[in-house]
């Protein structure tokens with residue numbers, strides 16, 4: 001592109017993607033894919049819901065049919081902690097596996113990433129967790145291979161290099177992030193999502209839309225200072241032309257198909273587009289990065305556990321990830337508008353599939369609010385169990401996510417976050 005002209009700004013960006021196999025019925029080729037990775041003994045990570053739905057046993061059969069040994073670990077937790085991940089990692093170490101398969105939502109895939117990490121390089125979970133919460137140790141080399149098979153259309157975890165975990169003692173959500181955590185391959189099969197309830201579809205789909213919108217609107221990569229060495233280049237690099245393509249397509253799909261996937265779970269075309277959209281957005285945000293709505297989502301999901309979402313197993317109250325993110329998105333993008341009006345207009349256009357001549361700071365927020373209403377999202381932060389008195393705590397929690405907030409196109413201080421959260425109590 002161009003050199004930095006002596007400004008000390010970044011001139012380089014990277015784009016990496018998981019090789020994906022996509023299409024209705026693609027999961028039937030799981031055994032063939034595992035065999036091709038040269039693996040003879042597999043730890044299959046899943047969660048009880050996906051096992052009960054019959055998906056995990058079916059994938060197991062496909063893999064065993066290739067003469068590969070499979071042991072199932074079905075205790076991936078919805079909100080993984082260092083302890084729950086350590087349990088999976090211990091299983092991985094003791095089982096002496098040479099490869100991993102994840103079948104489930106983001107948490108199953110993240111659990112498998114961490115299991116592969118510890119099984120390959122040893123150590124404890126907290127050694128690798130991002131500093132300052134953990135020691136921030138980098139994996140010294142590639143991990144044993146992981147095949148990721150998502151069963152929700154949301155996190156894009158099959159395409160990303162992070163594993164997210166809750167650290168209840170420090171009241172913070174953080175993660176392990178390194179390019180070696182990226183799964184070796186992914187199989188994206190829309191038929192696996194047909195039974196997903198409308199509420200889950202809504203939350204996951206809105207997460208996809210936010211991944212794509214936040215990435216597209218993130219501070220451009222060449223506005224960052226140049227790192228001292230390639231090792232210090234952050235995983236979230238900021239908006240760049242290639243990430244824009246992936247995010248842009250995901251925005252188109254989200255705007256066009258999410259309503260349909262929520263209204264009719266058996267609409268295979270809509271399910272397929274949302275699932276593909278999740279992977280596309282995963283690649284986009286794996287390069288560019290997410291910022292304000294995701295930073296606010298961590299404390300919204302982490303501080304209170306009172307909300308009981310419909311459509312999810314009611315064993316414990318929690319805020320589904322996508323909903324914790326979308327509730328502050330309208331106010332966040334109203335705040336960031338002045339930093340890049342033209343790009344905000346583009347996001348609004350891609351979501352609606354229409355040309356918008358006269359956009360202002362309310363255009364994109366209003367389009368997002370209409371989408372939220374149409375797919376039954378919560379009205380705002382208040383509905384999730386918070387009121388004005390909680391704003392201080394929520395701001396404090398969001399400020400801990402500096403890793404994300406540095407990607408905001410407009411510099412964001414505590415007062416700004418407080419204003420965004422206040423405006424997000426009720427979006428309509």
Ligand SMILES: [Fe+2]
Pocket residue numbers: 155207211294321325
């Ligand atoms: Fe997300």
